[in-house]
Amino acid sequence: MLIVVDPHSGVPVYRQLIDQVKFHISSGLLKPGAELPSTRALSTELGLNPMTISKAYNFLEKDGVVERRPGRPLVVAESNQNGMHDMKLERLRESLALSVTMTRQLEIDRERALELFKEMLNDTDDNGGSQ
Amino acid sequence: MKIIEFVEIERAFKRGVNVLDGVSFDVEQGEVVGLLGCNGAGKTTLISIAMGMLQQQRGEVRLFGLDPIENPLEVKRRVGYVSEDQILPDFLRVREVLHLHRHLFPTWDDDLTADLVTRFDIDLKAKIKTLSKGQARQVALLCAVAHRPEVLLLDEPAGGLDPAVRREFLETAIQLLNESGSTILFSSHHMSDVERMARRVVMLHEGNVLLDNELDDLREQFSLALIPDDGQLDSDALRALPGCLAVRQRNGNLHAILRHGPEDGRALLTGKLGVSVVRCESIPLEEMFIELVGGQA
Structure with missing residues (x-):
């Protein structure tokens, strides 16, 4: 599994793990039923305290993203469309957070900012919907 | 269960100047705690007190509920210790140093020793004095972990080592965590090592505990x-x-x-x-x- 953590970041390492697993699921790299590496294997591979890995895995399990079966590796849960939708929205929310901060700091009018977002959405639609 | 307890520890090296001035905190079983502080903040003093190599002037220290000075053997058998300025007898060969430790520790694990000798690429025939700084520290680490200690006390273990050797150190400690669930207290100036290993951070400043928090909480x-x-x-x-x-x-x-x-x-x-x-x-x-x-x- 392709996971890269930056321990020297303002984002807690367990959060980085959660975000990347979710990203791999929403991008289709990790499909439902796919097995996740064991806590021990991932902690050795990434050079991290195993407790950090289990903390991330516990959150993912609580969110219903992965399933734990006794004595077997964790697997990606059968996709429930609602969950997947939430996950994608969550990713958009994260990337918009910076724009929201910028809007406040540059003191740009709210309506103008919303207009800009709509304009940019429409522009990409005209170009065939993707970049 | 509390594995390491520091209660109101005071220690001065000059009359009236307490390097440690009432330091208290506990470390629970299986916890990995990073000890931070400027040079001179008392990290080495505190770890030496936990090892029973130095006595506090006030307060109490307990490992496994025992005073390390009153029960030196029992405590040392259950602890692994590496420090930046650790001295191994330099007239001995690596093999002899390992033999010495093997006889001191009833729980010595020969398989783990063989595994680490290979991983660190250690020459058993070499004399300690011919080893580089990094190799000598790897031998020290091997001696500290091969008896699968319940507690690992590391005083700036990676000080002066190159990134590759530091990473080996880290991975060895992680292996011990995974296999034996050891409790680890380590001091380091390498923040990224602390961020990888520690779940909790204790910061010493001007003789006291300035900060004692889960690393994730420090971020959030x-x-x-x-x-x-x-x-x-x-x-x-x-x-x-x-x-x-x-x-x-x-x-x-x-x-x-x-x-x-x-x-x-x-x-x-x-x-x-x-x-x-x-x-x-x-x-x-x-x-x-x-x-x-x-x-x-």
Whole structure:
């Protein structure tokens, strides 16, 4: 599994793990039923305290993203469309957070900012919907 | 279960100047705690006291509920220890050093020893004095972990080592964590090592515990706020704000470390003091350390 953590970041390492697993699921790299590496294997591979890995895995399990079966590796849960939708929205929310901060700091009018977002959405639609 | 207990530890090396001035904290079984502090903050003194190599003048220290000075054998058998300036007898060969340790520790694990000798590429026939600094430290680490200690005390174990050897160190400690669930207390100036290994951080400053928190909480429940230092805000008013831990003046801004997450911190500053905040964000451990103990420099 392709996971890269930056321990020297303002984002807690367990959060980085959660975000990347979710990203791999929403991008289709990790499909439902796919097995996740064991806590021990991932902690050795990434050079991290195993407790950090289990903390991330516990959150993912609580969110219903992965399933734990006794004595077997964790697997990606059968996709429930609602969950997947939430996950994608969550990713958009994260990337918009910076724009929201910028809007406040540059003191740009709210309506103008919303207009800009709509304009940019429409522009990409005209170009065939993707970049 | 509490594995390491420090209770009101005091220790001076010069009359009237306490290097440790009432340090108290516990380490639970299986916890990995990073001990931080400037040079001279007392990290080595505290770890030496835990090893029973130095006696505190006041307070109590217990490992597994035992006083390390009254029960030196039992405590040392259950502990692994590596320090930056550790001295191995330099007239011995590596093989002889390992033999010596093997006889001292009933729980010595030959398979783990063989495994580490291969991994570290250690020449058993070499004399200690011919080893490089990195190789000597690897032998010390091997001696510290091969009896699968319940507690690992590491005093700046990676000091002066290159990144590749440091990573080996880290991975060996992680292996021990995975296989034996050891409790680890380690001091380090390498913040990224602390961030990888530790779940909790204890920061010593001016003889006391300045900070004792889960690393994740430091990211989520603490923040650094930057406020323009344009004369509108009195830095004392900022210091008096609930949850404000430190204030510094830097390049025309006031830097404040808050015991609040970024959102709450910003709201508090705007709400209570009515100031415009340039930035209020989570910060890495290294920045936190510098803001808290770096002074005005």
